[in-house]
């Protein structure tokens with residue numbers, strides 16, 4: 001994607017054991033590039049959410065392994081790197097997927113070959129993510145085009161999205177937003193309702209920033225507005241991302257996604273999920289019971305951070321001192337509420353048969 005005319009990915013190697021990332025904790029107010037040089041820095045970047053979003057977490061972990069091996073390419077070094085990175089965040093399965101892929105490739109190799117192979121594999125994971133998301137964009141844009149054809153000529157298609165599943169959440173393009181970018185580039189009139197996505201505000205801070213830079217018409221709304229908009233016919237379709245999808249089509253995404261799916265179901269609004277195949281956890285069938293839900297620091301709920309009128313970044317408390325706080329970061333939307341999964345191989349029903357129809361090699 002482009003920022004002020006320059007093309008960027010969210011993560012890129014700079015050579016000599018340096019991997020650059022965009023520090024997403026500083027957006028939308030500051031665009032800052034941070035350089036990672038070792039395992040602990042990579043783990044911190046994922047844990048503290050300088051990089052976030054399921055596909056980007058996977059790519060960052062892969063680069064983290066490559067950085068770690070420069071310091072210690074032994075079997076112990078490889079195991080330590082994988083264990084440290086796996087412990088950073090529990091919900092996005094892309095993390096486990098990327099680490100298993102790295103370990104599977106690297107463990108049989110002699111130590112002397114591991115760094116080069118790890119760097120090449122991390123780059124391959126990043127490149128594949130870009131191509132997967134480009135394909136999701138084209139399949140999803142067809143859905144937006146179909147919605148446009150049901151409207152008066154020139155009237156925008158209203159898409160509602162939750163959290164940030166745009167290019168910042170991936171290496172490029174995004175998952176839920178890839179169809180939006182593809183449709184926008186095809187000249188389909190559209191407008192995006194952006195859920196603010198408390199507590200960390202990935203919608204208000206990141207999705208709005210992305211869409212604004214790309215020139216896509218959008219409006220930020222408080223998290224509880226979606227149901228009202230749907231009741232009044234102001235949402236044509238919802239598209240969200242996912243951190244882990246079961247083999248049966250249950251979808252785990254940012255907290256609040258489930259409530260949007262319920263509102264969409266009640267109002268007959270199609271609810272789609274942008275889904276790169278590394279986000280499918282083929283080992284599980286029941287999302288509510290089996291997907292680990294991250295619980296984060298309560299200060300993300302009890303405090304708010306933003307820019308003051310004179311340009312300072314400040315954090316303020318919004319709850320009474322002493323009130324207990326709970327901070328569940330994800331929820332599960334059962335497959336029955338999902339209209340379709342938009343994958344790199346096409347759109348399918350959120351069912352085991354639907355997924356196996358597109359990925360028969362998993363049968």
Ligand SMILES: CSC[C@@H](O)[C@@H](O)C(=O)COP(=O)(O)O
Pocket residue numbers: 052053054055092162163164165166169170174175176202240241242243253254329
């Ligand atoms: C393409 S990203 C899909 C999901 O990872 C995204 O919707 C999301 O929930 C991100 O959560 P985050 O906690 O910001 O990592």
